[in-house]
Amino acid sequence: MSATKTYDVAVVGAGVFGVWTAWHLAKRGQRVLLLDAYGPAHTRASSGGETRIIRMGYGADELYTRWSQRSLVQWKELFAATHQQLFHETGVLWLAASGLREKQTVETLQCCGVPHRVLQSAELTRAYPQVDFSGVEFAIFEPASGVLMARRAVATVAADALRMGAEYRVAQVLAAEKSVNPQQIETTAGDVISANHVVFACGAWLGNIFPEILGPRIFPTRQEVFFFATPPGDTRFASPALPTWLFKEEQVYGMPDIESRGLKVAFDHHGELVDPETQSRFASGEGAEQARRYVARRFPALRDAPIVESRVCQYENTSSGDFLVDRHPALENVWFVGGGSGHGFKHGPAMGEYVAGQILGDAAAEARFLLASKETVQRRAVY
């Protein structure tokens, strides 16, 4: 009888946080098993969208600005090494009305050496005549930021981790909360997997897997995304004519027509609390109406543009919006990794690197990511 294989690390969840964790651990010579109940960046995972923004601006929050910088370098290196075109340098435009946060953003971008320029409203109208900038005082432009092709990027990271020796299995892992032997996890198919460390990078499912500890601390909210058709033969709504944009004061963001999917628009305010396994994936009539009204106001030429695609996903929010990376309080070798809170995708590479450092014991822990900082009432502080 052959002895059961023991992995150094089992990573449960092949969303962006899980695959980059597996990638960094495999790169550091660890025997890694990556598991997912469905597949890397599947249709219900938070990482399963077509596109995600990577931007450097985070108000006064230098930690996430630096993580974004670090991550963009690694995303680009991976895409170059795997010959994939999965980053679109559309530029990212931060619109500002009163602009306190954007002024802080400018200071942080300066301090971190991020290329950017400030545009006043007259310059904005000249540069982007297809947009109605009413109420916008100024904007910050990050020319080197843009859009990641999300679900394909995750599949690429997973494939590259396998190339470096990680193994992958489709399996649903059972809750470990009451496990008597934390070195063994069980799947719903009855398999037992042995690993010295187990990382649960399970996005919005974390609260279902650890109901006592994380049920009250991870808030999965319903988020709807809409794509509007652009007029035939009209390139004003594609890059480079239109950049990716965010307007925090209106809690809305969007991106130009990428790969001919249409102009993307979404609202960043948190929707109703949902279960990622069971929530309806059909966009609501009210959500569509709200997006239509917004597009008609800001992009007058798209007033009657049809919605050609929609997606429903979920944010997996922590109380503040800070990520969660910590050990299970009672099981030393069980790790929680998640809390992407609507802004986690871009940070996948830095997150994987950080988690690998935590597990291998050669990196300092960031207090903002610890379980102790996660409250049971939401007070969003990170955008």
Ligand SMILES: Cc1cc2nc3c(=O)[nH]c(=O)nc-3n(C[C@H](O)[C@H](O)[C@H](O)COP(=O)(O)OP(=O)(O)OC[C@H]3O[C@@H](n4cnc5c(N)ncnc54)[C@H](O)[C@@H]3O)c2cc1C
């Ligand atoms: C609409 C929308 C727009 C967003 N826009 C941006 C953006 O522009 N920029 C940005 O940076 N971020 C953005 N985000 C946030 C970002 O997408 C998420 O923070 C990130 O994808 C979270 O990744 P994750 O790996 O933690 O979770 P997920 O991608 O959800 O992955 C978790 C995985 O765990 C698996 N799993 C769960 N339970 C089990 C189990 N028991 N056994 C096995 N596998 C299991 C699931 O199947 C899933 O594949 C957005 C999110 C949404 C929803």
